[in-house]
Amino acid sequence: KYEKVWLTFGMASLVIFLLIIGFAAFWKGTHPQSHLETIDQNNVEAHDSFKPENLGLTEVADGKYKVNIVASAFNYDFGVDKDEKAVKTIRVPQGSTVLFTITSKDVVHGFQVAGTNVNMMVEPGHISRYEAVMKNKGEFTIVCNEYCGIGHHQMFGKVEVY
């Protein structure tokens, strides 16, 4: 009699265990956390973060910033400045917390801020996010570290911490 109870208990545990794995795999997706949010790569402007006027640097609170970027071959779009010139340098004070939000319009790109721990893979159809504290002063080059075509080496930008 007891064997039957234990057998049932064992089987039930196994089923529950498999359900948890299945649930985790399908519900949460097999992507890393930064890729949880999906986006239509052909219409990134539909997402609030990637509307042209919301690109680039915004101060959200004292010492807190966000930077929205659209990557495409072979450019990082940080929006334009007041003279309608493409922004290439992001300037933030030392010690600020910066949330980088980026997506790609075409192929897989990289987004690495050399000399910091910001290093993301940017996939079309997904939004990558990374928040970093800019501890050190200096100029940090943004590079694409995923080969994305002939202009791969031309993809760059800069973060200036002052």
Ligand code: CUA
């Ligand atoms: Cu973009 Cu390499």
